[in-house]
Amino acid sequence: MTPLRILLIDDNPGDRALAIRALQPAFPSLQVIEIFDQGSLNRAIQAKTFDVVVTDFQIRWTTGIDVLLAVKERDPNIPVIMFTDTGTEEIAVEAMKLGLNDYILKRADRYTRLPGAVIRAIDDAKTHAELDYYRNIRFDDLQKVLSTIEEISSQLLQDQSRPASDQTDLQQIHDQARQATQLLQALIELPTE
Structure with missing residues (x-):
């Protein structure tokens, strides 16, 4: 089975660890590329060695909207999920219009939603590619x-x-x-x- 490669963008190491912990049971061969600065984000987007992006909205050095735009500019078919506790409904709507696949509030009871969002986003991307x-x-x-x-x-x-x-x-x-x-x-x- 091909491993799922997730680009995880969050400047909080604890939140990254919780996201990984939520994803691992659903994806046993999960490979996570953790991004915590602009340089590593730019290199990762350029290399495009990931299948899906999970990003926070408010990041010390950028925003989830900027991440979304950079990823979609490189490859519009890469799914992007925003997983955040700092966004608003307006941000979610704007991001969805720009091609965001899903928007999940980062709360203790919502981490379990992350694997399902990743599965749906990947399935949607495959369906769009086939179409x-x-x-x-x-x-x-x-x-x-x-x-x-x-x-x-x-x-x-x-x-x-x-x-x-x-x-x-x-x-x-x-x-x-x-x-x-x-x-x-x-x-x-x-x-x-």
Whole structure:
């Protein structure tokens, strides 16, 4: 079984230890990368050797929102969970709009929620990755069909022996295939989130 690699960002060593203790029973092969300064965070994000991020909101040297933005900029598919006792409802809403997967208040009775949040976040990330994969396959197939229609209609348009009505119909088919190709390209370039 592949070990789960969690990037744990919290400047309180006691809170990091409690989070790890809550996660270990659910993930026997857990690997935790503990982050307690900006330099180690930057190196970890650059190396991207983690599967999920668990971050506090108020950190001595940054905020959970800044962590979220840095991680999502590097890889928008990496799940991020904010586990904090200093956030507010407004912060939670803002973070969710920016791609946060879950927000849990850091209280003694809430540590047990952390493993479930990690499992859901990982499952959601896998589902999004699969949907993107199949979406891209379907777009590629459609792009090939439209390209073929455009190419064949272009070749048929060059045949001047066809009646004018056929030429008009072929021109419409060609133009519509070109428009559909352009629309499809615009859809492909849209963000998926």
